[in-house]
Amino acid sequence: MNRVPVTAAIALGDDALVLAQRLGEWAGHAPVLEEDVALANIALDLLGQARTLLSMAGDEDQHAYLREEREFRNVQLVEQPNGDFAHTIARQLYFATYQQLMYSELATAQSELEQGGLAALAAKAVKEVAYHRDHAVQWTLRLGDGTPESHERMQRALDALWRYTGELFQPMEGLPVDLPALREPWLAAIGEVVARATLTMPDGPDRTPWAAGAGRQGVHTESFGRMLAEMQHLHRAHPGASW
Amino acid sequence: MTTAPAVEEATESAFLAAFDAAVAADSRIEPRDWMPDAYRATLVRQMAQHAHSEIIGMQPEANWITRAPSLRRKAILMAKVQDEAGHGLYLYSATETLGVGRDELLDKLHSGRQRYSSIFNYPTLTWADVGAIGWLVDGAAITNQVPLCRCSYGPYARAMIRICKEESFHQRQGYELLLTLSRGTAEQHAMAQDAVDRWWWPSLMMFGPPDEESGHSAQSMEWKIKRHSNDELRQRFVDICVPQAEILGLTLPDPDLRWNEERGSYDYGDIDWTEFQQVLRGNGPCNEQRISQRRQAHEDGAWVREAASAYAAKHEGGAR
Ligand SMILES: [Fe+2]
Ligand SMILES: [Fe+2]
Numbered sequence: 001m002n003r004v005p006v007t008a009a010i011a012l013g014d015d016a017l018v019l020a021q022r023l024g025e026w027a028g029h030a031p032v033l034e035e036d037v038a039l040a041n042i043a044l045d046l047l048g049q050a051r052t053l054l055s056m057a058g059d060e061d062q063h064a065y066l067r068e069e070r071e072f073r074n075v076q077l078v079e080q081p082n083g084d085f086a087h088t089i090a091r092q093l094y095f096a097t098y099q100q101l102m103y104s105e106l107a108t109a110q111s112e113l114e115q116g117g118l119a120a121l122a123a124k125a126v127k128e129v130a131y132h133r134d135h136a137v138q139w140t141l142r143l144g145d146g147t148p149e150s151h152e153r154m155q156r157a158l159d160a161l162w163r164y165t166g167e168l169f170q171p172m173e174g175l176p177v178d179l180p181a182l183r184e185p186w187l188a189a190i191g192e193v194v195a196r197a198t199l200t201m202p203d204g205p206d207r208t209p210w211a212a213g214a215g216r217q218g219v220h221t222e223s224f225g226r227m228l229a230e231m232q233h234l235h236r237a238h239p240g241a242s243w
Numbered sequence: 244m245t246t247a248p249a250v251e252e253a254t255e256s257a258f259l260a261a262f263d264a265a266v267a268a269d270s271r272i273e274p275r276d277w278m279p280d281a282y283r284a285t286l287v288r289q290m291a292q293h294a295h296s297e298i299i300g301m302q303p304e305a306n307w308i309t310r311a312p313s314l315r316r317k318a319i320l321m322a323k324v325q326d327e328a329g330h331g332l333y334l335y336s337a338t339e340t341l342g343v344g345r346d347e348l349l350d351k352l353h354s355g356r357q358r359y360s361s362i363f364n365y366p367t368l369t370w371a372d373v374g375a376i377g378w379l380v381d382g383a384a385i386t387n388q389v390p391l392c393r394c395s396y397g398p399y400a401r402a403m404i405r406i407c408k409e410e411s412f413h414q415r416q417g418y419e420l421l422l423t424l425s426r427g428t429a430e431q432h433a434m435a436q437d438a439v440d441r442w443w444w445p446s447l448m449m450f451g452p453p454d455e456e457s458g459h460s461a462q463s464m465e466w467k468i469k470r471h472s473n474d475e476l477r478q479r480f481v482d483i484c485v486p487q488a489e490i491l492g493l494t495l496p497d498p499d500l501r502w503n504e505e506r507g508s509y510d511y512g513d514i515d516w517t518e519f520q521q522v523l524r525g526n527g528p529c530n531e532q533r534i535s536q537r538r539q540a541h542e543d544g545a546w547v548r549e550a551a552s553a554y555a556a557k558h559e560g561g562a563r
């Protein structure tokens with residue numbers, strides 16, 4: 001048996017956990033009841049992925065609740081606040097498209113590393129994220145090609161989150177997927193949806209110029225600490241308790 | 244010309260006889276069947292109130308999703324809140340079979356013309372409240388709703404069958420959450436006891452006013468929309484909860500609770516109906532908060548719903 005690639009499991013697990021946490025904030029606030037159901041569905045899939053991945057690296061709750069902000073390895077994209085519905089959809093579109101490409105590669109990767117359990121996870125995740133992507137695509141089309149207001153909001157959201165997309169394609173230690181190589185197919189897939197939605201591809205920088213790095217190096221954005229404080233406080237207030 | 248009303252009256256009384264016979268025979272009334280206006284109105288009122296309760300009921304529990312103390316509990320809670328949204332959806336669809344759409348009902352909820360269950364006007368102050376809601380509030384809902392699975396109106400009865408299955412999961416999960424806390428650290432145990440102390444009486448109020456004061460009951464029983472009186476259901480609930488509380492190792496906050504050998508049931512203390520009336524009138528701890536969050540979500544979502552209809556109109560029938 002090969003060892004589970006811990007760094008990769010934590011990075012992918014943190015992505016899924018943090019996005020699930022953000023989507024969980026929507027509960028009871030969605031624009032239509034169907035979206036309360038859909039967003040919870042997606043959050044639950046992601047939470048399931050996170051639990052599997054973090055368990056590969058040890059105790060899931062210890063990872064989720066007892067690490068400090070600088071120890072989290074999620075990309076900055078997933079920690080971005082929900083914003084309006086368009087921001088949430090743009091975040092979903094960018095991330096689910098990436099996850100779909102990444103998990104399809106991982107599911108078919110004939111690497112020895114698949115013995116670590118990542119391949120089994122990927123096989124399940126690839127079906128889940130296909131639905132997440134479809135959900136995001138349908139809404140991008142409706143918002144982009146809906147009313148002038150929704151068009152403007154969707155464009156603003158795509159533009160605002162663009163700067164966090166480059167990080168998705170950094171190489172990742174222990175992951176048998178060539179992430180930089182996914183950038184081209186990702187751009188093509190996003191470009192196709194954006195065009196159909198009568199929107200324009202953002203053209204600003206797609207990553208931070210800061211040498212300290214970004215999420216994968218444990219460098220996060222300001223709202224992330226507050227998100228973690230909320231997520232972790234109860235667990236931390238009762239050291240050693242079981243729930 | 245003078246005969247027309249008479250003919251109508253004759254047809255109407257024939258329809259009414261058929262309706263009465265169907266109800267008496269315990270067969271289901273379906274959307275296309277003739278039904279008295281008052282029966283339809285009663286159903287719409289009750290189903291709408293039920294649907295509204297499902298969606299307002301998401302709020303007190305969603306309040307803890309981001310803070311759930313383990314990932315397993317977070318997943319369970321998210322799934323539960325999602326189920327409640329689903330229940331709202333089934334019930335709004337069931338009211339549509341009576342010719343009343345969701346938008347109209349939501350308008351009435353937002354403008355205070357229709358109610359939701361008063362229980363959701365109480366706050367969830369600690370994590371243990373999530374357990375207490377599951378055990379007591381979902382528990383009381385099941386006691387109320389199981390008989391509705393045999394309700395005379397088909398679409399409502401069928402929605403209830405589906406809903407009751409999920410509610411009983413919720414009840415067990417809440418019970419298990421409280422059991423874990425009760426057997427946990429001293430602080431966790433105290434948290435569980437405090438939650439039960441706060442939720443017990445409001446849960447008993449969920450069955451509605453005592454039988455002698457319940458306005459709609461008699462007619463609803465006759466129509467087989469309702470099958471047991473408020474007090475009967477309340478008693479059933481108390482009898483289920485007392486032994487469960489013992490296993491939980493938690494006390495129910497009623498010094499008058501004791502087994503009555505003669506009745507084969509537990510006696511319980513007087514319910515504070517003034518509090519019930521006050522909360523019903525809008526003066527509960529969270530009435531304002533719940534309805535304004537609902538309105539806010541609806542208003543914030545208006546541009547999204549408009550976009551969806553504009554898109555659908557543009558692409559009607561064509562390829563997307
Ligand atoms: Fe429910
Ligand atoms: Fe429930």
